[in-house]
Amino acid sequence: MDLTGLIPAEEWxxxxxALEALRKRGLRFALGGGLAFSAYSGRWRNTKDMDLYVLPxxxxxxxxxxxxxxxxxxxxxxxxxxxxxxxxxxxxxxIDVIWTMPNHRMEVDPLWLTLGEEVRMxxxxxxxxxxxELILAKLYVLQRDRSDWPDILNILxxxxxxxxxxxxxxxxxxxxxxxxxxxxxxxWLCPEKAQALPAWIWTRLGLTGLHVTSEKEDxxxxxDLLDSRDWFGPDHGRK
Numbered sequence: 145m146d147l148t149g150l151i152p153a154e155e156w157x158x159x160x161x162a163l164e165a166l167r168k169r170g171l172r173f174a175l176g177g178g179l180a181f182s183a184y185s186g187r188w189r190n191t192k193d194m195d196l197y198v199l200p201x202x203x204x205x206x207x208x209x210x211x212x213x214x215x216x217x218x219x220x221x222x223x224x225x226x227x228x229x230x231x232x233x234x235x236x237x238x239i240d241v242i243w244t245m246p247n248h249r250m251e252v253d254p255l256w257l258t259l260g261e262e263v264r265m266x267x268x269x270x271x272x273x274x275x276x277e278l279i280l281a282k283l284y285v286l287q288r289d290r291s292d293w294p295d296i297l298n299i300l301x302x303x304x305x306x307x308x309x310x311x312x313x314x315x316x317x318x319x320x321x322x323x324x325x326x327x328x329x330x331x332w333l334c335p336e337k338a339q340a341l342p343a344w345i346w347t348r349l350g351l352t353g354l355h356v357t358s359e360k361e362d363x364x365x366x367x368d369l370l371d372s373r374d375w376f377g378p379d380h381g382r383k
Contacts, residue, residue, distance in 0.1 A: 324349035
């Protein structure tokens with residue numbers, strides 16, 4: 145898949161220099177954020193920053209790499225929690241180096257950096273965060289002023305049947321009921337897609353009695369009940 149265009153052309157040389165600096169040091173990384181979301185959901189989301197996931201043991205070397213090509217700590221512009229992320233900026237470009245979750249429930253491990261799909265951007269091959277780990281990275285973002293659950297619902301719409309549910313459930317462990325929360329919304333939103341998933345998944349999530357109504361509403365009709373703006377389903381208008 146080619147993601148060229150999701151990063152503005154004038155910012156790509158800055159990002160490319162940072163990526164080359166990481167690779168020259170032999171550091172592994174995977175793309176997350178809006179780039180991975182676009183690839184896995186089919187919804188095109190332009191982004192002015194780039195999320196790079198790295199191993200915790202590589203975080204200092206990764207920060208040093210992007211600093212070596214002129215990125216500065218964004219902390220002076222806006223304070224942030226440095227315990228899980230480093231935010232570097234250069235001109236209008238921002239690169240986030242991430243090694244754990246904000247709540248520290250999980251850390252990046254080698255599977256985060258190797259199991260995702262490969263994409264191209266401006267002729268460069270790049271690895272995405274796996275869809276499963278992208279879902280888990282977004283699972284805990286359920287705040288008063290921001291929720292990433294709509295992103296998860298879009299990924300499920302496009303990828304639910306292809307996900308490695310066993311690995312995802314092992315990772316989420318004692319928080320399976322939280323994942324069950326967004327899955328409960330998904331089975332209401334897209335009952336036919338939910339029904340196609342194996343029954344054991346619902347049992348592990350603490351959800352039973354999957355019921356598909358006789359109403360002839362499709363996913364999009366139900367999505368409009370939540371928000372009539374364009375937020376759900378594939379972006380048919382993109383090229």
